[in-house]
Amino acid sequence: LSDKGVEEAIRSGKTLKEKGFHFKMTYTSYLNRAIKTLWLALEEMDMMWLPVKKSWRLNEKHYGMLQGLNKTETAEKYGTDKVQLWRRSFDTPPQPLAPDDERNPKFDPRYAELTPEEIPLTESLKEVIERFVPYWENEIEPTLKEQNEVLISAHGNSLRALVMYLKNMSKEEIVKFNIPTGIPYVFEFDDDMNLQKDYFIGDPEEIKKLMEQVANQTKQK
Numbered sequence: 254l255s256d257k258g259v260e261e262a263i264r265s266g267k268t269l270k271e272k273g274f275h276f277k278m279t280y281t282s283y284l285n286r287a288i289k290t291l292w293l294a295l296e297e298m299d300m301m302w303l304p305v306k307k308s309w310r311l312n313e314k315h316y317g318m319l320q321g322l323n324k325t326e327t328a329e330k331y332g333t334d335k336v337q338l339w340r341r342s343f344d345t346p347p348q349p350l351a352p353d354d355e356r357n358p359k360f361d362p363r364y365a366e367l368t369p370e371e372i373p374l375t376e377s378l379k380e381v382i383e384r385f386v387p388y389w390e391n392e393i394e395p396t397l398k399e400q401n402e403v404l405i406s407a408h409g410n411s412l413r414a415l416v417m418y419l420k421n422m423s424k425e426e427i428v429k430f431n432i433p434t435g436i437p438y439v440f441e442f443d444d445d446m447n448l449q450k451d452y453f454i455g456d457p458e459e460i461k462k463l464m465e466q467v468a469n470q471t472k473q474k
Contacts, residue, residue: 254286261435262290266297268437268454269404277400279303280393282311282407283363291406303404309364309371310388313408316340317347317375320356342377343424349375378410378427385414394446409467412438419448433463 254262281291288307295301319327319339328336339347350357351374358364358372373380397403405415409432417427419440432438437454453460 254289258286258290258435259293262293263297265290265435265437266294269294270298272437272454274298274402274404276300276303276402276404278396279305279404279406280311281305281307281405282313282411283307283309284312284408287311287406287408291404294404294406306392308388308392309367310384311405311407311411314378314381314410315358315373315376317349319347320350341428343428344377344379346375346377346380378413379424381410382414382417385411386418389415389418397442398446409434416451420451431464431467433460433467436460436463 279291279295281287291305292301295303316322316339319336324336324340338345357374358367359369364372371384393403393405405412407415412432413427413430416422416430416432417424422430433453438451439454440451441449443449
């Protein structure tokens with residue numbers, strides 16, 4: 254997690270505390286930056302005692318051969334248009350990792366319980382949605398019904414999977430939807446788990462600027 258990410262996580266925790274949220278369950282991915290973001294936010298809320306459930310299904314999209322590479326350098330190597338297509342299209346994944354590539358998740362002990370079919374060598378947003386939705390339906394949604402408030406610390410694409418599912422967005426709409434980092438995003442439901450409203454907590458102008466930064470990541474120098 255970058256210094257900026259640390260600041261954003263602490264600020265998010267402070268915001269959630271000020272708004273009076275009282276979570277009973279929290280969720281995050283297997284990736285360090287999301288786990289640390291959750292820890293920092295919970296520390297700021299004085300809620301580090303809360304239970305945390307981790308799942309690979311909340312992980313960021315697997316970028317295949319681009320995994321671990323700097324976005325700007327990758328754009329210079331492959332061209333901005335191609336990288337933007339890989340990053341933001343609905344169903345065009347980047348080139349996959351070779352099975353023997355050391356970045357293959359099968360070599361990572363975090364994913365020891367996954368079957369070979371579940372281990373991604375690359376992913377599009379479509380595939381992120383396919384792995385995310387069952388976890389929402391079978392784990393998060395039932396808990397939310399029972400406990401009223403849950404906190405999720407995840408990633409741009411796994412959160413876009415959530416947004417697409419809950420708001421019934423088309424694939425054309427979701428690829429244009431940018432989620433700013435470090436800004437709490439609230440979803441409110443009725444008793445039947447129908448989405449009533451969703452909103453970011455923060456200054457609208459700052460949120461707009463952060464959304465534009467996400468959209469332009471491959472163009473930054």
